[in-house]
Amino acid sequence: MRKLSVFIAASLDGYIAKPGNDLSFLGLVEKEGEDYGYAEFMATIDTIILGRKTYDWVLSQVGTSHFDNMNRDVYVVTRTKRPNVGKTTFYTGNLIGLVQQLKSGKNGKNIYCDGGAETIHELLKNNLIDEFIISVIPVLLGSGIALFKEGRLEQRLKLFRVESFDTGLVQLHYSRAL
Numbered sequence: 808m809r810k811l812s813v814f815i816a817a818s819l820d821g822y823i824a825k826p827g828n829d830l831s832f833l834g835l836v837e838k839e840g841e842d843y844g845y846a847e848f849m850a851t852i853d854t855i856i857l858g859r860k861t862y863d864w865v866l867s868q869v870g871t872s873h874f875d876n877m878n879r880d881v882y883v884v885t886r887t888k889r890p891n892v893g894k895t896t897f898y899t900g901n902l903i904g905l906v907q908q909l910k911s912g913k914n915g916k917n918i919y920c921d922g923g924a925e926t927i928h929e930l931l932k933n934n935l936i937d938e939f940i941i942s943v944i945p946v947l948l949g950s951g952i953a954l955f956k957e958g959r960l961e962q963r964l965k966l967f968r969v970e971s972f973d974t975g976l977v978q979l980h981y982s983r984a985l
Contacts, residue, residue: 809910811856811918812938813927814848815954816976819943822951823924828864832946836974843942843978844970852879853916854909856902858926859885884926902926903933910935928956938982939964945975 816833817823824830836843855877857865862883865874874881874895881895882905889897898905909918920930930936941954963984970978 809854809915809917810937811906811910811920811930811935812848812852812940813920813922813930813936814845814940814942815922815927816942816944817954818946818948818951820947820949821954822948823922823954824952825948826951828860828952830864832944832948835946836942836944836972836976838972838974841972841974843972843976844940848940849877849919851917852919854880854882854918855921856882856884856906856909856918856926857921858923859883859887859897861921861923861926902929903935906930906933906935924952924954924956927954928959931955931962932959934960934962934983936983939979941979941981943977943979945977 815823818832825832862885871892874893877894879894882898883895884902885897885899887897888899891897906918920927920936927936964981965984966979966981968978968980970980972978
């Protein structure tokens, strides 16, 4: 069965964005030639799921080339119907059903949930995330968009790797405890 992973950065106090969807704090750990394992991770996946707000942010900051150059199936979870663009599907159906279908359907590489917090929360509520790769940025933001929202069941995780970098970033790799 295919695995669903979250690969995301957060502040030490658990925020993935400052108020106003400001991601400038990520620049604190930018270092030329260092991608913190992102390229290696992306080689293991062939499908991306992300929320519409995250998709819109990527479009505004990076442009359509980000998705066009990936050659992967992309599902944008949205409430508003839109025509598909290339390999990008604007999905208005049930997220849980989509993930279950993708995980058990065709053989393929793994699935990457690229955010945002609402999509991750919905997947957590239904115990569908198999792996967490969380890059902790050495900053306390105090407010913003929390990575983990309240209102979900307790889930046990198994730590299988910790990596630290000279920029102060610490990357935590967890799998779902069975």
